[in-house]
Amino acid sequence: MKHLPKHLQPRWRYLAVVLEAWPDADFDRRDFQRSVWFSAQNLLGDAGSADADLKVLRFDFSEGTGEAIVRARRGHAEEARAALACIDEVNRDPVGLFVAGISGTVRACEEKYLRRAAEFRDERKVVFGDAQRSAVVRGNRLDVPTDGAFAGATELDFE
Template structure:
């Protein structure tokens, strides 16, 4: 079977996606892909979702932060960005998703927008709510353990 000529092949754009969730959440590739498809189907409908063609190419998430590369058809980037932004929870766990950038090739997307280094999170005890509590610290964000759940805090919230 012959390949299509270059001018007839579909053109793609690649979205670098930053993922943030609670430190104890184990987020999987299949669950993230399913959430993308579900969100696109709800927002754009079946035909619009098929036209956008969202596909997860790479994914990594551990310790509450992660990143992914999502492939989208050229001309449907704005719809795809809206669908990705609509993902608020995956398998019942809340997530924060941010589009870091858009590129024309996977290589450029990874070089420009992906960190590819392990997250710089540390575990330490902080003074929060009149008690000393364990917390996971990532840059300037603190995820403080309060009972069985986490509470998000900033540096000025911590004593």
């Protein structure tokens, strides 16, 4: 079967997505792809979702932070951005995400918006809720485990 001529091939836009969740969140590319499709279908409907054709191309997530590249048809980048903004959990784990940027090629998307310096992750003891606990430190944020969940805090909360 012959390929389509270049002027008839679909054009794509690539969205750089930065993910953040609690340190114990456990999901993979497949779970994130399912959440993207579900969100797009709920927001755009069946026809709009099929037209935008959102697909997760690259995905890297561990220890509560990650990155992804989501492909969308040209002309549907804003709808894709809106659908991604509607995602608040992946595989029952609460997640926050934002679109760092949109590019015309995967390479430009990675170079401009992703692969930033890895954030230093540490663990230390803090006093929280009148008890000494172990907290996960990521940058200027602290995640303190409390009764099966996490509480987010900053350095200012402990001073």
